[in-house]
Amino acid sequence: MGVVQVLVTLIIAGILVKPVGTYLVKVFDYNKTGLDRVFGPVERFIYRLIGVKETEPMGWKKYVFAMLLSNIVMMVLMYIVFRTQKYLPLNPDKIDNMSPALAFNTAASFITNTNWQAYSGENSLSYLSQMIAITFPMFTSAATGFAVAIAFIRGLAARENNLGNFYVDLVRSLVRVFLPLSFIIALFLVFQGTPQTLHGAVNAVTMDGAKQTITRGPVASLESIKHIGTNGGGYFGTNSAHPFENPTPLSNLVEILSMLLLPTALVYAFGVMIKNKRQGWSVFAAMGIMFLLFLSVVFIAEYKGTPALQSLGIHGNMEGKEVRFGISESALFTAVTTAVTTGSVNNMHDSLTPIGGLVPLAEMMLNNVFGGKGVGLLNGLLYVILSVFICGLMVGRTPEFLGKKIESKEVKLASIALLIHPVIILVPTALAFMNHSAVSSILNPGYHGISEVLYAFTSGAANNGSAFGGLTANTNFYNIAIGLVMLLGRYISIIAMLAIAGSLATKKTAAATLGTFRTDTPLFTAILVAIILIIGALTFFPVLALGPVAEHLGMFLK
Numbered sequence: 108m109g110v111v112q113v114l115v116t117l118i119i120a121g122i123l124v125k126p127v128g129t130y131l132v133k134v135f136d137y138n139k140t141g142l143d144r145v146f147g148p149v150e151r152f153i154y155r156l157i158g159v160k161e162t163e164p165m166g167w168k169k170y171v172f173a174m175l176l177s178n179i180v181m182m183v184l185m186y187i188v189f190r191t192q193k194y195l196p197l198n199p200d201k202i203d204n205m206s207p208a209l210a211f212n213t214a215a216s217f218i219t220n221t222n223w224q225a226y227s228g229e230n231s232l233s234y235l236s237q238m239i240a241i242t243f244p245m246f247t248s249a250a251t252g253f254a255v256a257i258a259f260i261r262g263l264a265a266r267e268n269n270l271g272n273f274y275v276d277l278v279r280s281l282v283r284v285f286l287p288l289s290f291i292i293a294l295f296l297v298f299q300g301t302p303q304t305l306h307g308a309v310n311a312v313t314m315d316g317a318k319q320t321i322t323r324g325p326v327a328s329l330e331s332i333k334h335i336g337t338n339g340g341g342y343f344g345t346n347s348a349h350p351f352e353n354p355t356p357l358s359n360l361v362e363i364l365s366m367l368l369l370p371t372a373l374v375y376a377f378g379v380m381i382k383n384k385r386q387g388w389s390v391f392a393a394m395g396i397m398f399l400l401f402l403s404v405v406f407i408a409e410y411k412g413t414p415a416l417q418s419l420g421i422h423g424n425m426e427g428k429e430v431r432f433g434i435s436e437s438a439l440f441t442a443v444t445t446a447v448t449t450g451s452v453n454n455m456h457d458s459l460t461p462i463g464g465l466v467p468l469a470e471m472m473l474n475n476v477f478g479g480k481g482v483g484l485l486n487g488l489l490y491v492i493l494s495v496f497i498c499g500l501m502v503g504r505t506p507e508f509l510g511k512k513i514e515s516k517e518v519k520l521a522s523i524a525l526l527i528h529p530v531i532i533l534v535p536t537a538l539a540f541m542n543h544s545a546v547s548s549i550l551n552p553g554y555h556g557i558s559e560v561l562y563a564f565t566s567g568a569a570n571n572g573s574a575f576g577g578l579t580a581n582t583n584f585y586n587i588a589i590g591l592v593m594l595l596g597r598y599i600s601i602i603a604m605l606a607i608a609g610s611l612a613t614k615k616t617a618a619a620t621l622g623t624f625r626t627d628t629p630l631f632t633a634i635l636v637a638i639i640l641i642i643g644a645l646t647f648f649p650v651l652a653l654g655p656v657a658e659h660l661g662m663f664l665k
Contacts, residue, residue, distance in 0.1 A: 109435025113406070116360060116439060120367040124391075127368060128375030134283045135257045135276065135380075146282050153282075159274040166268040167609025170258055171602055173273040174251060178218055178598075181244060185214040188240040189232075198233035199307030200322075205231065212586035217241055219597035220248035220479055222333070222340030222450055222572040223589060225581040230344075234305055234324055237342065242329045246289075249336030249480045250280035255601050256373060256481030257380075259488065262608025263509050264381045266616065270608060284369070285336060292331035292365055300354035303327040326351055334365035337479045339450025339572035347440070347453040348429050359432055359453060363443050370447045370477040373484050381509060385627035390487055393635045397476045401466045402442040408463035409434045414662050427458025438463070445470040448479035450572025457551075457559070457575040461659035464575070465651065468562055471569035472647045473639060474528060479570055482597075485604045491626065492521050492607070494638045498624055498631075508626060510616035517607050524603040529646045531592045532568045536561050536650070539588070548579040554661060558654035563589060568596040 133140045154161050165173065188195070189210035193203050205213065209225060216223040217240070226232075232241065254276035261270050297303050302323040311319050326342045330352055333340060340346075347353040353362060374394065378387015411417075412424045428437045437454035444451050445467035456467055470476050475486035496513050499506030506513040539545040539560050549556040559578040566573055567589040574580065580589065625631060 109406075109410075109433065112435050113402070113439050116363055120364055120371065123364070123368060124371050124375050127372035128379065131284070131369075131372055131376040132379045134279055135271075135376075137271070137275075142283060146279075149282055150278050153278050154274075157274065159272070159278075161272070161275055163272055164269040165272050167258075167262070167270055167605045167612070170270045170273050171605050174255065174601070175598065177247075177273075177277070178251065181247060182214050182218040185217065185240040185244060186210050188236055189213055192233045192236045195233065195235050197235035197238070197305065199305075200233070202231065202233050208583045208586035208590075209581060212590040214240070215590040215593045216572065217244040217338075217340070218248055219570050219593045220245075220252055220336070220338055220448075220482075221567060221570040221593045221597070222338045223567055223574070223593065224340050224344075224572070225586055225589075227344035230322075237329060238325060241340070242325070242332060245329070245332045245336050245338040245340075246281055246285050247277070249285055249332070249338060250277050252479060252481030253280045253284070253369075253373070254481070255605065256377075256484045259485055259604055259608040260377050260380045262605075262612040263488075263511070265612040268609055268612050270605070270612065285332060288335045288365075288368075289328070289331040292335055292361065293327040295361060296327040296330055296354075296358055299358040300350075301327040301330060301358070302351055323351070330362070331365075333451060334362045334449065335368065337366055337370060337447050337449040339444070339448075341451065347451050348455070350431075353453055356431060356436070359436055359440070362451070362453075363440060366443050366447050366449045366451070367477070369480060370483050373481065374477070374487075377484060377488075383509065383627060386509070389627045389629075389632045390484075390491065390635075392629075392632045393639070394475065394477045394487060396632075396636050397473070397639065398442065398446050401446065401470055401476065402439065405442055405459070405463045405466040406435065406438040408460045408466075409438050411460075413460055424458075424460050424463070427455030429453060441467055442470070444573060445569075445571060446476040446478075448474065448483065448569050448571045450566065452573050455576055456562070456573055457577045461555075461558075461655040461662070464558060464562075465655040465659075467573065468558070468565055468651065468655065469643070469647075471565045471571050472529075472532070473643045474569045475639065482570070482601065485600065486524075489521055489524055489600075489604065490635060490639050490642075492517060493525065493642075494631070494635050495624070495626060496521075497638065498634065502624065504624060507617065507623065508611075510618065511611050511614045512617070516610055520603045520607045520610075524600040525642075527595065527599045528568055531595050532561070532564050532647075533650060535564045535588050535592055539564070539584070542584055544582060545584045548582055548585065550577040550579065554654055554658035557650075558658065561650060561654055564592055567592040570597055 189205040212225055257276055258270035303325055304323055308320050308322045311321055313319055329342050343349040353359055374391045375387055378384040409424050423434050432453055440453045477483050478486050495506045495508045496518050559575040562575040563578055
């Protein structure tokens, strides 16, 4: 039954890829379409309001500047809201201001599409903070990632240094994609039982006569963009395991589909926009193969359980899982949320078996198994460029991708984007174990404690936001360290990839010949998967051997 549930979900997700991808092409095509009659007036009003010329082109440097400027301004405003929410309206539960370190961490988290939460949402944020400093940046951070990915695709297909206009791409993402989809999903979640109200908490009396305070708020609106924007986080501390966030198995299905919808469709849109659908399907196949591999591992690991459970005659690991969803839906949710870097959880990742817990770690370390909104495609194409370069060296030819030569400048920029990811994971993890206060935050000593710290920085670097809950991360050290990791993980790779796009945009396109190395074939897909997994293993296996691998082997030695 569990396998059938997983297969049905994946089949539905696969059916949606092409129509949604086709729609995305129309959204970001600057040519006039039927969508202009519906969304055009709203967009033109916004352009006039912010003083943007719709037809103004941007080179890669101008595009990067516009992206960084808008994000910095929003992050500062978010920080101010968190630090002053006690004095602002829409705070019926009288919640106090955030501390400086926690406010910095939270602002960095939600502006980078990470949505890491070192706090419990229902106890730490007012309704105003939840709406304008949490829910609103969920829209803009997702739209920023989308805009950057579209700009990179334009750079691959262009013949001049024109990546489009960042503000136009941002507005179109919001108006034509995220707002309509979020509105539909929010209505569905309300129908399933998710609260959507501005009234404060209510007091209830249980069947045993005890008094209980039930927190509520504008939950459905946050949940919809949280998943469709691959944001993560949650209104409540227990995230999508909470019955208010994820009331039914049907809502669980919709949340999984929401996470998969745009990252998978964007890969198809990539093939259409570069006028080479085979190339798009080649990248899609590589990502799909890795996703199915990781899903199979966590699925089998959780169904098999641990030696301790098996010795008690218990089949399957239900620790930390909701009985409404069971092992299969929890395993699928785990694989999806870390593949597309959402970070939403419907089970406790800290309670996964060691090999089951290895899967979300590995997916975030690779950071390109479909990946987050837009940025996942960028990371996938980064490995495509490296694969083309490596294959070119092996056969003694000048490497080309889509008819454009890959030269030293592109390889250097790609190397920066590739190396920054392990650096900002491994170095802070090592520093944490050298800091006494950071070590004292680990609730589970031994191998699992190593995994908890490693998971925290991996989640921040991948802009995922999920966590192994055994780590007390609301300390000055972790708030500042993880906040910086989230910012570096988001923006350094984006800047490097847009610089590559700007470089490729000005290059002449060479016609394909019999000697051209094709990058849209099953052979190249296999090479791409192999290179991604080999580089990932060489980079991260030593530290994984100290955490989940050692924990797994230790179970058999006891």
